[in-house]
Amino acid sequence: MARSSLARRLGAACLLTTLVLPAASCGGDDGTAIDESAGSQTPDSTDESVEGADAEASGDLEELSADEFYPAVMAAMQEAGSMGFSITTTGGPASTEVTGVMEYDDEGVAMQASSAGAQAMEMVMLDKVLYISGAGLPLPDGKTWLSVDLSDPHSLFGQLGKSTDPSLMFKAMETPKEFELLGSEEVDGVETNHYDVVMDTASYAEALDLPAEIAKLMPKDIGIEMWVDADNQPRRFHQELEIPSLTGTGEPTTSITDGTYYDFGTAVDIEAPPAAEVADNVPGMG
Numbered sequence: 001m002a003r004s005s006l007a008r009r010l011g012a013a014c015l016l017t018t019l020v021l022p023a024a025s026c027g028g029d030d031g032t033a034i035d036e037s038a039g040s041q042t043p044d045s046t047d048e049s050v051e052g053a054d055a056e057a058s059g060d061l062e063e064l065s066a067d068e069f070y071p072a073v074m075a076a077m078q079e080a081g082s083m084g085f086s087i088t089t090t091g092g093p094a095s096t097e098v099t100g101v102m103e104y105d106d107e108g109v110a111m112q113a114s115s116a117g118a119q120a121m122e123m124v125m126l127d128k129v130l131y132i133s134g135a136g137l138p139l140p141d142g143k144t145w146l147s148v149d150l151s152d153p154h155s156l157f158g159q160l161g162k163s164t165d166p167s168l169m170f171k172a173m174e175t176p177k178e179f180e181l182l183g184s185e186e187v188d189g190v191e192t193n194h195y196d197v198v199m200d201t202a203s204y205a206e207a208l209d210l211p212a213e214i215a216k217l218m219p220k221d222i223g224i225e226m227w228v229d230a231d232n233q234p235r236r237f238h239q240e241l242e243i244p245s246l247t248g249t250g251e252p253t254t255s256i257t258d259g260t261y262y263d264f265g266t267a268v269d270i271e272a273p274p275a276a277e278v279a280d281n282v283p284g285m286g
Contacts, residue, residue: 061193061230066179069195069228076232078104080264083233085113087259091243094119103268110270124272125150131273143279177221185227187235188262192227199223217243236260 064072077083082103089096100113114122121134130148137146178198185194199222205215219242227236239257272278 061184061191063181063193064195064228064232066176066197069179069197072232073226073228073234077234080233081105082264082266082268083261084263084266085259085261087257089255089257091253091255101263101266101268101270103270110268112268112270124270126270126272129272131278133273139279143277145273145278147278147280149280178223182225187227187229188260190229190235192229192235195226195228197224197226233264234261 082101084101085099087098089098094117096115096117096119098113098115100111102109102111110126112124119135121132123133124131128150130150131145132148133145139146176197177200178196180196182194182196185192201215201218201220201222204210204222205218210218222241223239225238226234229235237257237259241255241257242252243255244252
């Protein structure tokens with residue numbers, strides 16, 4: 001019973017980590033909080049693109065140094081205000097595709113998305129609260145959403161929620177172990193610089209105070225490839241992680257995550273689900 005509960009918690013936590021890591025890897029050190037979200041079931045979640053939102057970057061490509069990279073990319077995303085994203089993660093027989101939008105403002109970042117595949121669900125992340133619908137959650141009658149307080153230090157999700165704070169993230173990523181420009185490539189018709197970045201996982205886990213059961217699932221180093229345009233906007237990322245078996249006896253699984261960012265400057269309106277449809281407690285998910 002305990003193993004089943006832990007597996008459920010880790011499975012949901014790993015999905016959240018999959019969403020958090022790629023976006024947070026573009027984080028800055030300005031102290032703003034990044035919230036990630038998903039959920040196309042809420043009404044009026046997105047509007048049409050803002051008039052004048054450019055599909056192509058302006059200017060010429062310039063190489064960023066390791067010290068410049070994260071602040072420059074984060075500043076570019078904040079200046080854009082919002083963007084769409086699509087993330088596909090495969091690992092063994094499982095595959096999950098997440099699409100959605102994120103918006104930046106003075107309060108941080110709000111996101112909204114839906115996932116299809118092995119862990120199909122709708123999610124909204126707003127004001128440090130994560131709302132989840134689907135995923136086979138054993139919700140009470142009349143409830144279609146689970147809310148999780150990402151600021152609760154006693155919750156597994158609350159501990160993971162620290163990864164939405166780039167000021168903490170920067171303790172691990174401010175000085176990458178390795179940083180290399182691999183060349184220039186086009187992504188969806190936009191010219192980009194292709195970077196390879198490697199971070200020390202021990203420092204990363206310590207900076208975010210990740211729970212031991214999550215930290216032990218992570219490899220020694222975390223590597224990520226990023227494609228960045230002339231405006232320092234991220235256009236694509238690629239990441240491969242080897243995840244040990246939850247039982248400790250099976251073969252490890254290689255998790256491969258690919259994502260693209262687009263529609264910079266898209267107008268979005270992210271709302272929480274109706275309160276009457278939200279449960280705040282599900283056994284085994286605390």
